[in-house]
Amino acid sequence: MFRFENPIFLWLLLIIPLMAVLRFVAWRQRRKKIRKFGDPDLLKQLMPDVSRFRPGVKFWLLQAALALVILVMARPQMGTKISREKRNGIETIICLDISNSMKAEDVVPSRLEKSKLMVENLVDNFTNDKIGLVVFAGDAFVQLPITSDYVSAKMFLQNIDPSLITSQGTDIARAIAIAMSSFTQQEAIGRAIIVITDGEDHEGGALEAAQAARKKGINVFILGVGDTKGAPIPDGSGGYMTDNRGETVMTALNEQMCQQVAQAGKGKYIHVDNTSDAQERLNDELAKLQKGETNSVVYSEYDEQFQAFAILALLLLVIEICIFESKNPLLKNIKLFKRK
Numbered sequence: 001m002f003r004f005e006n007p008i009f010l011w012l013l014l015i016i017p018l019m020a021v022l023r024f025v026a027w028r029q030r031r032k033k034i035r036k037f038g039d040p041d042l043l044k045q046l047m048p049d050v051s052r053f054r055p056g057v058k059f060w061l062l063q064a065a066l067a068l069v070i071l072v073m074a075r076p077q078m079g080t081k082i083s084r085e086k087r088n089g090i091e092t093i094i095c096l097d098i099s100n101s102m103k104a105e106d107v108v109p110s111r112l113e114k115s116k117l118m119v120e121n122l123v124d125n126f127t128n129d130k131i132g133l134v135v136f137a138g139d140a141f142v143q144l145p146i147t148s149d150y151v152s153a154k155m156f157l158q159n160i161d162p163s164l165i166t167s168q169g170t171d172i173a174r175a176i177a178i179a180m181s182s183f184t185q186q187e188a189i190g191r192a193i194i195v196i197t198d199g200e201d202h203e204g205g206a207l208e209a210a211q212a213a214r215k216k217g218i219n220v221f222i223l224g225v226g227d228t229k230g231a232p233i234p235d236g237s238g239g240y241m242t243d244n245r246g247e248t249v250m251t252a253l254n255e256q257m258c259q260q261v262a263q264a265g266k267g268k269y270i271h272v273d274n275t276s277d278a279q280e281r282l283n284d285e286l287a288k289l290q291k292g293e294t295n296s297v298v299y300s301e302y303d304e305q306f307q308a309f310a311i312l313a314l315l316l317l318v319i320e321i322c323i324f325e326s327k328n329p330l331l332k333n334i335k336l337f338k339r340k
Contacts, residue, residue, distance in 0.1 A: 002305075005075035012070045016063050023059055054323055061320040068313035076305040088291045089128035090190040091146060093179040094119055097197035097225075098162045099137040099170050100241065101251035104198070106231035108274050115196045115225055116157055118272065121279055123150050123157075128291075132182050135160055138169030138203070140178050172197060172261065173205030176220065180213050190289030191218045193265070194282070196272075198226040199254030206257070210265030220265020221285065225272040226253035 004010065096119065102112040123131060131153050132146035143164075144156040172195060179193045193213055199222075210220045230252035232240035241249045255271065262269035268285050272278040 003077050005077055007074055009070055009073040012073070013067060016067055019063060058320050058323055061316050061323075065313045065316040065320070068309045068316070071309045072306040072313065076309065078303050078305050089126070089130065089148075090192065090286065090289045090291055091130045091132075091183050091186075092122075092126075092192045092194060092286065093132040093134060093146065093182050094122075095134045095136060095140070095172075095175040095179050095193060095195040095197075096143075096160060097137070097170060097172075097175075097195075098135050098160060098164060099168055099198075099200070100162055100233055101170070101198050101200055102225070103162065103234050104226060104231040104251050105234065106227040106229075107225055107272065110234075111198055111225040112160075112162070114272060114274075115223070116160060118196070118223070118279055118282070119157055120154055122282065123153050125283055126150060130184070132179070133157065133160075134175050134179050134182065135164055136171055136175035136178075137162065137165040138167030138171055139165055140171060140175040141165075142178060142182055146182055146184060169203060170197065170200045171203040173203060173209040176206070176209035176213055176265075180216060180218060183218070188290070190291060191216075192221060192267070192286060192289060193218055194221045194223060195261070196223040196225060197258070198251060199224055199258040200251065206261045207264045210261045210267075214264065214266045218265075219267040219289065220262060221267040221282065222258040222262040222265075222269045223272050223278060223282065224253050224255055224258040224269060226251070228253050228255055 096115055098112065102110070102115070104111050107114045119133075128148075130146050130148050131144075131150070132142065133144035133153065133156055134140055135143045143160065144153055147153065175195065176193055183191055213220050230250040232248050233251055235241045243249055253271075255269075259269040268281070270278045270281050270285075
């Protein structure tokens, strides 16, 4: 498996096209000045040692060397060993509500962003556990299959947005059903479905879905995000969403429904506010689940691969130094150089 240890340095590669544009502009200006100075063909005859192509060759050699140096700074590495490790942990599927109501800002910075932050903190707290991600609104789908790759989990988490699902609504039952089918087939291991929502169950069937999960030995936890007093939904242009009558749409946390679903799923209901209490309670509840043996594929023993890039960059610099911008007078008798 190939990776960069410091990928942030790869942004420096944008310097290369910028330098190319600057060189092109400088070349155009130089041509204009030459035309003002005199006839280009006459000037060429007066300066027979001036090479037309060598400055360009030297420039691109330097750019190639610069690109290789940037790759060296990013530290390319290759995973040379794949190991299958046995770990003791739990399996958790996060069902994240991404309906428009999750844009409400009664929890800072918003219900959805607060939820994503909680999931990220949860992943940071995991060590030997597996995690999967389901997003839902009027429909639901698996955003991340269950895995122990926490880096990928965070990456997929950052890309979550209400625009992923065009069908609006809140189908909690569908999300729980998909989550139930996303676990591995391993036995004797604690499993949990964590539904993060504001509790607006528009489709119904959430209680039945939670009971079905309970029968399979899966605990369903509900994290209720928002305020029971309600809040408007930002429309993305500085205002708030309105209904057909032009009135501002208010969305409130349905705490009673959340509590009922958690009870049906043999889990706990946890209210999410602007404190860290919900995070601590969730971590404590998950710690109570039975830990079982899980199998994980892990890449290890990453070897540094920058040496080859560094040697090639050095070679290009040596070649660039050996090439003169003007023709070498000592090599005039060599036919190859006479043609230039």
